[in-house]
Amino acid sequence: MAKPVASAPLATNDPQLKGGTLYVFSVRSTDSSTRLEWAITHPTLNGAPVLMQVSQSRPWLPHLIAKSKDYAPTEFRYQDGGFTGWLPEVSKLLGVNPEPRPIFGAYAPLPADVTEVDVTTPLIATPIKVKVDRGAEPVPAGTPDVPILGRSVIGDIANVDHKDPLIITLHGLRRAHGGTVLYYSAVFPAGAQPQDFANWGAGGGLLNGVWISDDPFVQAFGLIDRGTMKAYVAVGQRKQSCYSDYTFRPPTAEAAMVCWVLFPPLDTTTNQVDVMVGGKALIQSVPVTDGALLPAAAVPVPDLGRGWPTIPDTALTWLQQPYLANATTLIRDVVTDGAMTQSGQQLEPPRHVRRLAGLGFLHRSA
DSSP states (O other), X not given: OOOOSEEEEBOOOOTTTTTOEEEEEEEEEOSSOEEEEEEEEOSSOOBOOHHHHHOSSOXXXXXXXXXXXXXXXXXXXXXXXXXXXXXXXXXXXXXXXXXXXXXXXXXXXXXXXXXXXXXXXXXXXXXXXXXXXXXXXXXXXXXXXXXXXXXXXXXXXXXXXXXXXXXXXXXXXXXXXXXXXXXXXXEOOTTOOOOOGGGXXXXXXXXSTTTOOSOHHHXXXXXXXXXXXXXXXXXXXXXXXXXXXXXOOOOOXXXXXXXXXXXXXXXXXXXXXXXXXXTTEEEEEEEOEESOOSSBOSSSSOBTTSOBOXXXXXXXXXXXXXXXXXXXXXXXXXXXXXTEEEOOOOOOOOTTOOOOTTTTOOSOOO
């Protein structure tokens, strides 16, 4: 489990949050984004504070201050065309737990010479100063047969007493079949009691709520492409990847289960994106390459190292309009210096752009 590097008591009169603590786990900046990992805890509260439910402007979300500039969380476009939400946006069902479990925020990249930032929010009296980590997070070494692009450790959101995490590993982000395929594997650590891993997704529609049905684990993945200022969620229905009725099985502690998620095609100039994993983590600077992973496995959901899943034709039919437009939105990085707001260049919104409800935000993770 991640360990906080700094903390500050909440200086709020809100009766539900009074006595709570803001924790910061890390600030990591790459050439395309900055990721803040943080959490709010409370010794007795285990639910959704009213302040965090009803505030539409979310003024209490953490900001980063560096070299006299204020970095606000990345904004995304609502369906009505206005930039009035954040990436991530706090869900109405945000949970505050007695122990710190990190959530993440996405921000514009910091200048290369910034070595530390102030993390600030109206909920605390004094900003928290935090060292800035540079570059994408190191990943375990892969092999030519089993490449590794990133890894995340995710806790059970439905049962906070369940301490065993689920390990998610990214193996490929590929331009294939007229779309973009994310290959990943899921496994519990050795000695853990395997569980049905549905609860490790966004849960109950918390993440990407306008698309999600009852299978959040598959739908709670997302891509952020700051080169084109776009974000994407998965296309398709629930019967894909590890949630098909005839293929689903809980991963064991001995064998990672290989799954896939299908996204709209990325722009031809895109060579890396940030990947939101299961609603729990942001893996930065994931490379995009061409062609499906091979060899193809003999079964729809293979064990890791025994080939790669084949995307069924029924899933590929979703790579058409209006599904592609519904899974795509525009984003904007907001950096304020005095009265001046600087933002990334925007493109015209695609047809049927929909709100990314809660994209990238979680409420219970290891």
